[in-house]
Amino acid sequence: MSEIIPVISATGLFTPPESVSNAELVESFNAYVDLFNARHAAEIAAGSVQELAPSSVEFIEKASGIKSRFVMAKGPVLDPETMAPRWRERTNDELSVLAEMGVKAAQDALAAAGRDARDVDAVLCACSNLERPYPAIAIEIQNALGIEGFGFDMNVACSSATFGIQTAADYIRAGNARSVLVVSPEICTGHNNMKNRDSHFIFGDVATAVLVEAKDVAPAQHWEIVGTKLKTVFSNNIRNNFGFLNCASPEGIGAPDKLFVQEGRKVFKEVVPMVAAMIVEESDRLGIEAAALRRLWLHQANQGMNRLISQRVLGHEANEDESPTVLDTYGNTSSAGSIIAFHKHNTDLGAGDLGVICSFGAGYSAGTVFVRKAA
Known part of the structure; x- marks a missing residue:
């Protein structure tokens, strides 16, 4: 029996129609700061409450490299009295927000591959910010697309998409599926603390x-x-404690630790060497010269982290062609970040070119997918 080789046939992207610039975000945050300090x-x-400090566009861009981000609910996110996404709660008979986003991205990928949904065997919804525990968002997406087979949700934080790709590839190698959609819908603004100066701009x-x-069965143009x-390595340095066991408590929804929290400096110090070493070691195992990797599609969390990781892998500071950035216009989109970078920056490479899709984040978790362009 010949070996079954898994490939990436296509990728898809759904971008929300509204974006928020740093200037808009700073105006909103500073209005909240003024309200808080006055109240x-x-x-x-008396010294019992800490006065809040305003933010600035310069601070945000220096700290992260982010200049804007797309959001699903711009008005509520910028409202100093709300500062979180809000919309009408949908009935059980309506498509959920996360599934709606996932379906649009999946349709984009299917169209790019010239594939019909009926050809797909499975749907994996791999993301950080699941809308509900059950029924699975993946099964809802599967149903909306008219796909036979199976689907399930998985969450490995910012590495969910790469973990999903390996899972899909393993199904294909084992002969359990021929075509698998890995869908990563992320409403990161729902888990972000927009009232925290150090993180309000991230997602x-x-x-x-x-x-x-x-x-x-893949099209000629594939990877x-x-x-x-x-x-994975356990760490409390990036954490979110929200869940059904605590959301009913008086301190539940909206409490700082029920949203995204991190020890940014510790994360930077510990994750950069871990991820760089992981890429280099896996390159060696695959017989690939790490310095010869044509492109690194890295997780889009912080430009400083990506700069150091790519430098340790390639042996020099990567330019925009070697390690493209979408962080400046999309912000941190958790599991979707490295996939956006791959989606937007892969068509110019030639047959035989090698690259790596790499994600990293809470857990800690990290995933690498080494790919070679076929045509």
């Missing part, structure tokens, strides 16, 4: 899809999956 003036004077919303298939590597 707590007595406590601030945006988006959805991506990756169609992973057996090589013999062979040369190898994958996954890694």
Whole structure:
């Protein structure tokens, strides 16, 4: 029996129609700061409450490299009295927000591959910010697209998409599926603390899809999956404590630790060497010269992290061609970030060119997908 080779046939992207610039975000945040300080003036004077400091466009761009981000609910996110996404709650008979985003990204990927939804065997919804525990968002997407087979949700934070790609590739190698959609809808603004100066600017919303298939059914234009590597190391330095066991408590929804929190400096110090070493070691195992990788599609969380990781892998500071950035216009979109970078920056490469899709984040988790362009 010949080996079944998994490939990436196509990718898809859904970008929300509204975006928020740093200037808009700073105006909103500073209005909230003024309101907070005025409402707590007595406590601030007494020393029982810490006065809040305003943000600035310069601070945001220096700290992250982000200039804007796309969002699903711009008005509520910028409202100083709300500062979180809000929309009408949909009935059980309506398509959920996350599934709606995922379906659009999946349709984009299917169209790019010239594939009908009926050809797909499975849907994996791999993302950080799941809308509900069950029924699975993946099964809802599967149903909306008219796909037979199976679907399930998986969450490995910012590495969910790469973990999903390896899972899909393993199904194909084992003969359990021929065509698998890995869909990553992310409403990151729902888990972001927009009232925290150090993190209010980080996240945006988006959805991506990756169609992973057996090589013999894939279109001529595809990327062979040369190898994958996954890694997890427990850490509290990036955490979100929200869940159904605590959301009913008086301190539940909206409490700072029920949203995204991180020790940014510790994350930077610990994740950069871990990810760089992981890429280099896996390159060696695959017989690939790490310095010869044509392109690195890295997780889009922080430009400083990506600069150091690519430098350690390539042996020099990467230029925009070697390690493209979408962080400046999309912000951190969790699991979708490295896939957006791949989606937008792969068509110019030639047959035989090698690259790596790499994600990393909470857990800690990290995933690498080494790919070779077929045609």
